[in-house]
Amino acid sequence: MVIAVxxxxxxxxxxxxxxxxxxxxxxxxxxxxxxxxLRDVVLDGDRVEVAITPTYSGCPAMNxxxxxxxIALERAGFRQPKVRTVLSPAWTTEWMSEEGxxxxxxxxxxxxxxxxxxxALFGEQxxxxxxxxxxxxxxxxxxxxTSCKALWRCRSCREPFDYFKCH
Amino acid sequence: MATANIEVSETPLVLYAxxxxxxxxxxxxxxxxxxxxxxxxxxxxxxxxxALDLIGQARELYTYAAKTEGKDNDEDKLAYLRDVRQxxxxxxxxxxxxxxxxxxxxxxxxxxxxxxxxxxxxxxxDATLAAIAAKSEKESAYHLRHASEWIIRLGDGTDESHRRAxxxxxxxxxxxxxxFAVDDGERGLxxxxxxVDPGTLRGRWLTTLSGVIGEATLTLPQTDWMQQxxxxxxxxxxxxxxxxxxxxxxxxxxxxxx
Numbered sequence: 001m002v003i004a005v006x007x008x009x010x011x012x013x014x015x016x017x018x019x020x021x022x023x024x025x026x027x028x029x030x031x032x033x034x035x036x037x038l039r040d041v042v043l044d045g046d047r048v049e050v051a052i053t054p055t056y057s058g059c060p061a062m063n064x065x066x067x068x069x070x071i072a073l074e075r076a077g078f079r080q081p082k083v084r085t086v087l088s089p090a091w092t093t094e095w096m097s098e099e100g101x102x103x104x105x106x107x108x109x110x111x112x113x114x115x116x117x118x119x120a121l122f123g124e125q126x127x128x129x130x131x132x133x134x135x136x137x138x139x140x141x142x143x144x145x146t147s148c149k150a151l152w153r154c155r156s157c158r159e160p161f162d163y164f165k166c167h
Numbered sequence: 168m169a170t171a172n173i174e175v176s177e178t179p180l181v182l183y184a185x186x187x188x189x190x191x192x193x194x195x196x197x198x199x200x201x202x203x204x205x206x207x208x209x210x211x212x213x214x215x216x217x218a219l220d221l222i223g224q225a226r227e228l229y230t231y232a233a234k235t236e237g238k239d240n241d242e243d244k245l246a247y248l249r250d251v252r253q254x255x256x257x258x259x260x261x262x263x264x265x266x267x268x269x270x271x272x273x274x275x276x277x278x279x280x281x282x283x284x285x286x287x288x289x290x291x292x293d294a295t296l297a298a299i300a301a302k303s304e305k306e307s308a309y310h311l312r313h314a315s316e317w318i319i320r321l322g323d324g325t326d327e328s329h330r331r332a333x334x335x336x337x338x339x340x341x342x343x344x345x346x347f348a349v350d351d352g353e354r355g356l357x358x359x360x361x362x363v364d365p366g367t368l369r370g371r372w373l374t375t376l377s378g379v380i381g382e383a384t385l386t387l388p389q390t391d392w393m394q395q396x397x398x399x400x401x402x403x404x405x406x407x408x409x410x411x412x413x414x415x416x417x418x419x420x421x422x423x424x425x
Contacts, residue, residue: 057302058195058223087227088298090305118308121315121379141209142313143216151209167305 008043015048016041018076022068025061026146029107032065036095039086048073049082053091055167056147093167104164105130110152112166127163129154137161170421173240173248179352181236182255183362184296185245186398188228189256192246193406194277195221196413197264206267213313217274220306227299247417251400251407258397259342261406265335268321268328272335275314279375280346281307283368292360315379322383333385344393346372 019041020033032038032052040051050069054062066083073081093112101111110130117123126135134156142165144151149162175181198218205211229242259277264270285307288300321332347365349357356362380387396402416423 054223054302056220056223057227057306058219058221060219087302088294090298090301118305119312121312121319141213142309143209143213145212147216147219151212165309 011046012041012043014076015043015050015073015078015081018072018078019050019069022065022072025064025068026148027104027107027109029103030100032069034097034100034103036091036093036097037065046079047082048078049084051084051086053086055091059147061146091167093164096164108161109149110161110163112164114166118166127152129157129159130161131159132157139163170248170418172250172253173244175232175240175245175249175253176236176238178236179356180293180361181232182352183356184228184232184235186255188225188232188245189254190260190277191221191228192225193254193256193409194260194274195219195225196409197260197262198270198274200264201270210267214270217310217313220310224299224303224306227302231295231299243417247414251402251410253400254397254402254406254410255400256397256406257342257345258394258403259339259345261397261403261409262339262342263405265338266331268331269335269338271314271317271321272332272339274310275318275379276339276343276376277346278307278311278314279379280343280365280368280372282311283371283375284363284365287363287368291362296361311375315375318379318385319383322380322385329384332383336380336385337388340388340390341392341394345395345397348395348398350398 016038019038020031022032022038024030024032024035024037035055037052037055038050039053042049042051050073052062052065052069062085066085069083070081094114096112104111108130110127113125113127125139127137127139128135129137129152132154134154136155137152138155140151140153140160142150144162148165148167150165151160152163153160175185177185195218198214198221201214202211202218205214225246226242229245233240233242233245257277259273262269262273282304285300285304289297289304291297291300318332321328323329347369349365353362357364376387
């Protein structure tokens with residue numbers, strides 16, 4: 001498939017949309033655009049380079065995400081797409097879109113909340129249960145099934161749930 | 168063991184990145200040894216998560232060291248094809264896991280330093296090191312909180328947990344001085360605004376320690392004598408054993424990839 005390079009803006013949008021269709025393999029309701037992991041798409045002729053930023057230094061999903069971006073772009077007709085990792089500025093959950101936060105909650109994961117001090121010990125934090133909405137919840141472990149999540153439990157409906165940590 | 172060791176041209180900046188990379192890799196590997204063995208599932212996941220963060224930091228630092236060196240090396244060669252005397256990590260991070268208290272005291276001493284260190288490095292004149300610092304700082308804040316809470320639980324817990332936590336502090340204390348040592352090469356980097364003078368962090372590091380250890384009803388040793396050597400490749404007997412496991416696949420099947 002060959003692309004006519006007649007409209008750069010439309011082409012870049014097409015590349016962006018293709019890259020933005022890639023989802024987090026660990027949280028498949030969130031696209032990498034929702035997460036704020038997708039930083040930039042640069043076109044040079046019909047070559048495309050996508051910049052992504054890692055969430056956590058050791059997040060094993062990043063390799064998978066990079067491969068999926070290349071596949072998505074090739075499917076959209078871009079030849080030899082490249083994925084570049086940028087470290088600065090460091091990723092923060094503040095980049096998560098409002099749509100992303102709603103999708104997380106609907107999926108059963110409490111979205112990140114900004115109020116918590118990262119340095120206070122045994123910190124009290126109110127995280128609403130994504131299942132029943134109750135504020136009577138408790139932290140089970142700061143480290144959950146992936147780097148970005150903590151494990152919580154609701155004391156009202158007794159359901160355990162993941163909390164997407166503020167970072 | 169057919170694969171030869173690589174050679175590394177250790178300019179001050181290469182060596183600086185390598186030392187921090189080795190700290191993160193060796194401590195990350197140590198923590199990964201708990202995977203499947205921690206006292207409870209949540210802790211198994213916590214220690215494995217922290218290990219992942221540290222190994223991720225190591226990869227960034229190795230990649231930068233290799234790029235700065237500008238030779239044929241890369242992150243994998245630096246991790247898998249250097250022998251024990253070529254490793255530049257702190258003696259503290261290579262110490263065996265021991266019991267849970269020993270692992271957490273080691274983690275506490277290191278994280279209390281790393282948290283201050285990465286925060287200070289965010290203003291490094293070296294853009295890559297500043298970017299790595301900005302990521303690592305967020306992670307080390309979690310690591311420190313996790314370790315601090317455990318020191319308090321163990322110290323202010325049962326007689327047995329208190330005894331073990333105090334024994335770990337007494338045993339590991341002599342390895343903490345090396346975190347604040349600086350050689351001539353590093354002094355040049357500090358002068359150039361690339362590196363942070365770790366000596367300037369020691370007061371705040373002690374304040375962090377005193378607060379947590381006091382609340383944990385534990386005490387810090389009064390001795391000033393400190394063991395050093397890791398930064399120049401003189402290691403305890405434990406590192407060679409660790410590397411034999413860490414490197415065995417690449418040494419046995421050179422160049423193998425998944």
